[in-house]
Amino acid sequence: MGTPRAAVFVDGLVRLRCPRGHALRSFCTESLDDGSLITYVLIDGQLYLAEAPAGPSAVDGAPEVWRIHGDDIVREHRFTLREVGGPLTLQLYGCCEACDAALVCFRLTIRPGEPTRVERLSASQCVPSAS
Numbered sequence: 001m002g003t004p005r006a007a008v009f010v011d012g013l014v015r016l017r018c019p020r021g022h023a024l025r026s027f028c029t030e031s032l033d034d035g036s037l038i039t040y041v042l043i044d045g046q047l048y049l050a051e052a053p054a055g056p057s058a059v060d061g062a063p064e065v066w067r068i069h070g071d072d073i074v075r076e077h078r079f080t081l082r083e084v085g086g087p088l089t090l091q092l093y094g095c096c097e098a099c100d101a102a103l104v105c106f107r108l109t110i111r112p113g114e115p116t117r118v119e120r121l122s123a124s125q126c127v128p129s130a131s
Contacts, residue, residue, distance in 0.1 A: 018096035
């Protein structure tokens with residue numbers, strides 16, 4: 001497999017599960033040809049590019065945002081979402097952290113105004129493109 005070009009995070013409306021039924025929300029893809037590792041978010045069947053705002057980052061001295069979540073403390077980073085036009089077909093792959101499924105793959109077809117079409121792919125169908 002090549003190096004993934006993008007991370008894709010999926011909202012709860014698109015139900016992607018491993019073979020044992022655990023919900024999956026984080027994937028990699030090589031379907032989006034940007035050439036760098038960037039982040040996309042699928043919300044309500046629409047794909048968005050998560051862009052860091054212009055200006056200083058937390059490293060450059062801008063204030064950081066922290067919140068307490070149970071027994072954890074979380075540092076937040078704010079991003080601007082930019083809608084990515086469709087139609088699009090994405091091949092997503094990832095692993096299930098709950099059961100250590102080696103590779104879980106899906107093909108998502110996104111068309112404006114239509115529900116996202118989801119197909120589970122076999123391991124032999126889930127071969128990211130060569131770069």
